Amino acid sequence: MDKFLIFTVVGLTLSAVYAIVASGLVLTYATTGIFNFAHGAIGMFVAFSYWQFRFAWGMPTPVALVLALGVLAPAIGLLIDRVIMRGLRGTSEATRLVVSISLLVGLIAVANIVWEPGNSRPFRTFFEGKRIDVFVTTITYHQGITILVAVIVAAGLRWLLHGTRIGVSMRANVDDGTLTLLNGARPNRIAGLSWAVGGFLAGVGGVLIAPTLSLEAGSLSLLIINAYAAAIFGRLRSIPLTFVGAIVIGLTEGYLAGYLPGDNRYLAAFRPAAAVIILFVALLLVPNPRLRDRTHIREYFPAPTHSGMAMMAGAVVVVAVVMVTTLDTVSLISYGPVFSLGIVALSLVPLVGFAGQISLAQLSFGAVGAIAVAHHGVGGSPLGLVLAVVFAALVGIVVALPVMRLSGIYLALATAAFAVALDRWMFNLPDFDIGPVHISIFEVGSVSVDPVRLFGRDFDTPGSLMMLSAVAFALVALLVAALRWSRFGRQLVAMRDSEAACATFGLNLLWPRIGVFAFSAGIAGLGGALYAMQLGSVAPARFGLLNGLPIFIVVVVGGAGLVGSGLFAGSMLFGVLPFTSGWGPVFAKINSMFSGLAGIGLGRHPSGAVPVFSRAVSPLRNDPVVLAAMAVSMAAIYALRIAGLYSNWPFAVLLAAAGALAYLAAVRRSRATTAEEDSGADNEHGERAPVELEWVGITEPWTPAQLARIEQALDLDSIKAEFVKADLDA
Numbered sequence: 001m002d003k004f005l006i007f008t009v010v011g012l013t014l015s016a017v018y019a020i021v022a023s024g025l026v027l028t029y030a031t032t033g034i035f036n037f038a039h040g041a042i043g044m045f046v047a048f049s050y051w052q053f054r055f056a057w058g059m060p061t062p063v064a065l066v067l068a069l070g071v072l073a074p075a076i077g078l079l080i081d082r083v084i085m086r087g088l089r090g091t092s093e094a095t096r097l098v099v100s101i102s103l104l105v106g107l108i109a110v111a112n113i114v115w116e117p118g119n120s121r122p123f124r125t126f127f128e129g130k131r132i133d134v135f136v137t138t139i140t141y142h143q144g145i146t147i148l149v150a151v152i153v154a155a156g157l158r159w160l161l162h163g164t165r166i167g168v169s170m171r172a173n174v175d176d177g178t179l180t181l182l183n184g185a186r187p188n189r190i191a192g193l194s195w196a197v198g199g200f201l202a203g204v205g206g207v208l209i210a211p212t213l214s215l216e217a218g219s220l221s222l223l224i225i226n227a228y229a230a231a232i233f234g235r236l237r238s239i240p241l242t243f244v245g246a247i248v249i250g251l252t253e254g255y256l257a258g259y260l261p262g263d264n265r266y267l268a269a270f271r272p273a274a275a276v277i278i279l280f281v282a283l284l285l286v287p288n289p290r291l292r293d294r295t296h297i298r299e300y301f302p303a304p305t306h307s308g309m310a311m312m313a314g315a316v317v318v319v320a321v322v323m324v325t326t327l328d329t330v331s332l333i334s335y336g337p338v339f340s341l342g343i344v345a346l347s348l349v350p351l352v353g354f355a356g357q358i359s360l361a362q363l364s365f366g367a368v369g370a371i372a373v374a375h376h377g378v379g380g381s382p383l384g385l386v387l388a389v390v391f392a393a394l395v396g397i398v399v400a401l402p403v404m405r406l407s408g409i410y411l412a413l414a415t416a417a418f419a420v421a422l423d424r425w426m427f428n429l430p431d432f433d434i435g436p437v438h439i440s441i442f443e444v445g446s447v448s449v450d451p452v453r454l455f456g457r458d459f460d461t462p463g464s465l466m467m468l469s470a471v472a473f474a475l476v477a478l479l480v481a482a483l484r485w486s487r488f489g490r491q492l493v494a495m496r497d498s499e500a501a502c503a504t505f506g507l508n509l510l511w512p513r514i515g516v517f518a519f520s521a522g523i524a525g526l527g528g529a530l531y532a533m534q535l536g537s538v539a540p541a542r543f544g545l546l547n548g549l550p551i552f553i554v555v556v557v558g559g560a561g562l563v564g565s566g567l568f569a570g571s572m573l574f575g576v577l578p579f580t581s582g583w584g585p586v587f588a589k590i591n592s593m594f595s596g597l598a599g600i601g602l603g604r605h606p607s608g609a610v611p612v613f614s615r616a617v618s619p620l621r622n623d624p625v626v627l628a629a630m631a632v633s634m635a636a637i638y639a640l641r642i643a644g645l646y647s648n649w650p651f652a653v654l655l656a657a658a659g660a661l662a663y664l665a666a667v668r669r670s671r672a673t674t675a676e677e678d679s680g681a682d683n684e685h686g687e688r689a690p691v692e693l694e695w696v697g698i699t700e701p702w703t704p705a706q707l708a709r710i711e712q713a714l715d716l717d718s719i720k721a722e723f724v725k726a727d728l729d730a
Contacts, residue, residue, distance in 0.1 A: 003258055005137040011254020012247070013143045016150035017209045019246035022230035023157055024201025029236045031194040034085055034096050035409040038103030040227070042199050043206025044220040045107050046073045048115050050207050051123055051215060061126070069203050077199025081192045084600055093408045094358050098556040098599050101360075101549055104221060106596020108546075111217040113589050121215040146208045150243075153201065157239050166193065218546055225420065226253075226275035228413060232282040236409075245282070249275050266429055273425035280417040283410055284402055300611075301353060301561025309481045312564060313474035320470030324463040326641060326648055332462035334578055336534040339469035341366075342570020343527030345555050346473065346563070349480055351520035352552075353561030354489060356496030357513060358412040361399065361419040363548030365521040366528025367427065368392045370538050373449060373529035375440055380453030380460075385529055392525020393518040400517035404510055407499070419545045427540035446539040449532040462534070469530045473567070476523055481563050483519070492516055550595035557598045559608025568610055619670040620663050630662035 025039045036042075046068050053064035080103065088096050115121070127141035161167040169190050205227070206220070213220060226249060233245020256271040316339070323335065344366045351357050369388035377384020403414045431440045451460040452468070459468050483489045491512050495502050502509055532538045541547075554572055558565030572594070581588040598609075620627060634655055641651040 005134075007254045007258035008251065009134075009137060009139050009143060009254075010257060011251035013139075013146050013250070014209075014253050015247045015250025016146045017205050018227040018230050018250055019150045019243045020153050020201055020208070021205035021227040022234070022242045022246055023153055023239055024198040024205070025227065025231045026234055026236055026239060026242050027157065027161075027201070028194055028198035029231075032081075032085065032191050034088070035100065035236070036080075036103075036198065037097065037100040038080075038107060039198065039202050040206075040225060041104045041107035041111075041221040042073070042076055043202040043204075043209075044217055045076065045111055045206075046199075046203030047123075047206035047210040047220065048111055048215065048217070050203075051121055051210070052115075055122065055124070065207075068207065069200060073199045073203030074196035075199075076203075077195035077197070078192050080199070081195035085191070085195070086188065094352055094356065094556060094560060097358060097409060097412055098553055102553050102596045102599020104596075105546075105549055105553065106593055106600065108217045108221055109593040109596055112592065115215075115217070117216065123211045123215055125211040142208075142211065149204065149208065150246075153204070154239065154243055160197075161239070166190070222420070222546065225279075225416070229275055229279035229282055229417075232279060232286060232410075232413065235286055249278055252278065266432065270425055273421045276417040276420040276424070280414055280421065283406060283414045283417070286410065301559060303484050304481045304563050309478055309563065312567065313478055316470055316474045316477070316567065320467050322638060324467055326651065327463075329462055332466055333534070335575055336462055336466050336469070337531055337574040338570045339466065339473040340527050340530035340534055341551065341574055342566055343469070343473050343476055343530065344524045345527075345551050345569035345573075346476055346480060346566025347520045347523035347527065348552060348555045349560065349563055349566055350483055350489075350492065350516055350523075352556065353559070353565070354484060354496065355492040355513065355516045356407075357516065358408065359415045359517075359520070360412055360545065360548065360552060361415040361422075362520070362524045363528070363543050363545075363551060364419040364422050365392045365396060365524035366531065367422070367538075367540070367543035368395050368521075369525030369528035370449070370532035370543070371441055371447070372525065373452075373532055374447040374538065377452060377529075377533075378450055380450050380458060382452055382454055384450075385452060385526065388525045388529035389522040390525075392528070393522035396517045396521025397514060399521075400514045404513050416545060419548065423540060423544050427543075442538075442540050446537045448537045449535065451533050459533070465530070465534050469534070472526065472530060473570075476526070477563050477566065480523075480566075484563070488512070488515070553595045553599040557609055559610040562608065562610045564610045564614075565608060617663065620666040623666040623669055626662050626666040626669065629665075630658060633658045633662075 021039065021043060025036060028034065028036050028039070049072050050064055050068035053059045053067050054061060059067070084099060084103070088099060125140065125142035126145050130141045131138040132141065132144055159167075210220065227246070229249050230242050230245035233248070234240070234242030252274055253271065256274055260267055260271055320339065324332065327335070344362055347362055347365070348359070351359055351362075369392045372388040372391045373384035375384075376387045399415065399418055403411055406414055427442050429441055431438065433439065451458060451465065453459070454468075457464075459465050484493075491502075491507065494507070495509055495512055499509060528543070531542075535542070550573055551569055554569040555565050558568035577591045577594055581591050614621075620630070637651065637654045637658060640646065641648075646654075
């Protein structure tokens with residue numbers, strides 16, 4: 001009985017923390033309509049700040065609490081609302097989710113810069129050593145304070161939301177901000193208050209739970225993901241149900257800590273994964289959300305062109321050849337993931353960009369591919385690559401089947417829960433048997449991977465593996481583009497735009513969802529297998545949720561519906577950033593925040609960065625003469641590099657100079673052509689050439705000369721004169 005009471009107290013303490021954090025999350029979502037994936041990271045950052053004030057600088061506890069919870073935490077919430085969230089109006093749910101995930105990654109990066117990881121930071125509890133006798137057991141002052149704060153928060157939020165005018169306005173704001181404004185409320189002020197209160201509650205949870213953990217940015221931020229299950233219990237709306245969910249989760253963890261057999265190798269890691277398993281189950285039990293209707297969004301992703309895809313695939317192979325023939329072995333190993341993990345990034349395009357389904361588990365599917373090629377590609381058998389695709393696709397189907405009725409944030413949380421469950425439990429299991437089938441995963445550590453043998457050739461060097469990955473990327477990119485051109489691809493785009501319209505026309509949405517999940521997971525499995533071959537041996541830590549989030553972020557930042565975003569993500573994350581990080585520690589620290597900063601700016605360009613770059617280089621792309629000249633000059637520069645006339649640095653500078661000069665020449669030629677057209681070429685009779693009015697502003701942007709030509713074609717002055725004459729006659 002004593003043991004039961006002890007772990008009941010432990011569970012209730014965890015429940016109180018989860019309730020506080022989850023209530024802040026529910027408050028933010030219920031009043032602004034944005035699910036703040038960075039809620040736990042805010043709590044982490046405030047906990048670190050409190051440690052700095054209280055223990056590093058020696059401030060009194062009340063002063064440290066006021067600065068951390070009364071000033072910093074609400075200020076973070078207000079800053080997020082003013083600078084970031086207000087720019088997300090008219091964007092899709094995937095874009096809003098990416099911005100909040102970017103905040104998570106960015107806050108972790110900032111915390112790791114300010115507070116160097118690996119250092120010991122003792123974090124004492126409140127009134128350390130003092131206890132209270134409760135029946136036959138005792139609880140610490142810190143545990144009692146935690147439970148009491150949770151009760152106060154519950155009562156305070158209930159009063160705020162239902163007993164005050166501002167609370168009613170907060171609840172009404174998410175339903176119809178315009179109508180709320182007409183009734184005298186101020187939506188922007190309401191949203192700011194919600195974010196401030198949410199930041200405060202996240203900070204309270206972080207400060208209360210930090211003494212029981214090591215003060216580490218990543219683990220502390222993700223531990224709060226346990227509170228997401230409590231928020232789902234409350235359906236992201238109800239504070240009382242959220243507290244009930246927190247009690248269930250906290251007590252479950254407490255009792256597992258006390259009664260789960262510690263010597264059982266298969267259950268040893270189950271307790272850390274229990275909360276996310278509960279989250280997954282809770283998501284399956286929530287009421288079926290309504291079919292998404294068409295909403296006015298600012299994203300636009302045109303279908304890829306055949307010529308554009310051919311150029312991209314060819315460019316990928318050519319760039320790989322240049323890298324393999326000019327880089328040393330160390331550089332080839334460093335930049336090897338550009339194409340292999342670029343394939344994992346590319347797997348998000350059909351799922352997120354075409355179908356509008358959000359998945360945060362793509363790198364976990366890549367881990368399945370790595371496991372398959374490690375155990376079935378022994379001796380270089382190509383069967384390992386085939387099974388990597390097949391097994392990952394099957395796991396994708398297994399995940400898709402129970403969550404197919406979910407969409408948006410619910411689907412994102414379900415896939416995140418799946419990924420965390422793999423990280424914390426499944427990937428750490430020893431070998432086991434299911435009937436006659438022997439299952440081997442990472443063998444409780446790391447597993448070695450043999451290089452593949454294809455077409456009588458061993459791909460056993462960094463250069464050959466990079467070439468193999470590049471060719472695979474080019475082929476997969478063409479396959480994804482072919483999907484977009486197909487009837488099935490058009491179904492996926494229609495489903496993304498309006499599920500309700502698809503259902504109205506009798507389309508069965510189940511099989512398209514399962515099919516695109518399997519297709520996407522299979523591509524990710526191939527990328528994970530190639531990545532594992534490049535590493536030689538892989539461990540579960542390579543495929544954690546935090547490692548996969550930057551890939552998801554940068555793909556959406558590039559443009560989730562564009563095939564080029566996979567190449568953009570692979571090049572930026574595993575090419576440009578490692579390259580510039582070698583310039584010094586300052587660049588390395590800046591680069592660690594790249595994913596966060598890039599995602600935060602997505603609200604200003606919701607269609608992504610790839611269209612911006614594409615428009616910028618359109619003069620060069622549309623000028624075959626300059627393009628051919630650039631290709632010839634770059635080929636000559638490459639030939640001289642192969643001949644050994646200079647090293648890689650002059651080679652890179654000359655390539656950049658050739659590209660820049662070609663771009664400037666193309667821009668100059670384009671401006672000259674435009675000026676000639678705008679000067680207005682009259683026909684042989686001296687009359688103005690006709691203007692194709694229906695295409696101006698669609699195929700090309702407006703110019704003052706074009707506007708003048710359109711006004712002349714419409715003859716607006718004579719029409720206005722006729723109206724004036726008619727008025728005078730009347």
